[in-house]
Amino acid sequence: MSTRSKSWYKIKRSGKEEAEEPMKPAGRVEYEDNMNNHHFLKINRLKKADSAEYQFRLQENEEGRKPGVTLVVTGLKVKFTPSAVVTEDQRVTLTCSTSCPLTNNTNYIWFFNSRPLTLTENQNKHLVLDPVSSQHAGNYSCAVKTQNSNRSNEKTLTVHSKTGKWITAAAAGLCSFLLVIVALTVFLWFR
Known part of the structure; x- marks a missing residue:
C-alpha cells in the first residue's frame, strides 16, 4: 500500500517563466477535505499578491498535473x-x-x-x-x-455652481448682443 501525499500549489506565470510554490496550511491558509474526496483550499484576508493559479495534486507516483483554478484578486x-x-x-x-x-x-x-x-x-x-x-x-x-x-x-x-455657469452664459449673451448692436450701427452709419 502506497502513501498518498496531498498538496496545493500556487503557480505564478510571468511570460514564459513559471514559479511553483507549495501551499502550507498555516496562517491565512487552510486545507479542508471531506468524505466525498473533495479538497478545499481556503485563503483568509485575500491580498492582490494571492492572484495566481492554484493546483491540487494527489501524488502516488507523480502522475502529472491536473488543471488548476485561477484566482484574480482586485480591489474596489x-x-x-x-x-x-x-x-x-x-x-x-x-x-x-x-x-x-x-x-x-x-x-x-x-x-x-x-x-x-x-x-x-x-x-x-x-x-x-x-x-x-x-x-x-x-x-x-x-x-x-x-x-x-x-x-x-x-x-x-x-x-x-449653477449660478457661476449662468453668469458666464449671461456675460457671453450680453457680449453677443453688444456686437450685433455695434455691427448694426456701423452698417447704418455707412449707409
Whole structure:
C-alpha cells in the first residue's frame, strides 16, 4: 500500500517563466477535505499578491498535473455616472465596483472625505446624489462590509455652481448682443 501525499500549489506565470510554490496550511491558509474526496483550499484576508493559479495534486507516483483554478484578486473602485465633474441639480450615481462577482445582498460602506456616511437604509453598491449640490463635492470611497473591510482608493467629485455657469452664459449673451448692436450701427452709419 502506497502513501498518498496531498498538496496545493500556487503557480505564478510571468511570460514564459513559471514559479511553483507549495501551499502550507498555516496562517491565512487552510486545507479542508471531506468524505466525498473533495479538497478545499481556503485563503483568509485575500491580498492582490494571492492572484495566481492554484493546483491540487494527489501524488502516488507523480502522475502529472491536473488543471488548476485561477484566482484574480482586485480591489474596489468608485465610478461616477455621468462623470466626476458635474453641475448643481444634476443626478450623480456612484458605483462601488469590482471584477469579482458579489451577491446582491452584500452590504457596502460609503465614505465621504474619509468619514463613513450614515444612511437610513441598507447601503448597496450604488449611492445616488439627486440633486447634487456643492455640499456633495469631495472625496468618496467604498468598502464591502466584512470583518476586514478593505477600502477603495478615494475618487474626487467636483460640483460646479449653477449660478457661476449662468453668469458666464449671461456675460457671453450680453457680449453677443453688444456686437450685433455695434455691427448694426456701423452698417447704418455707412449707409
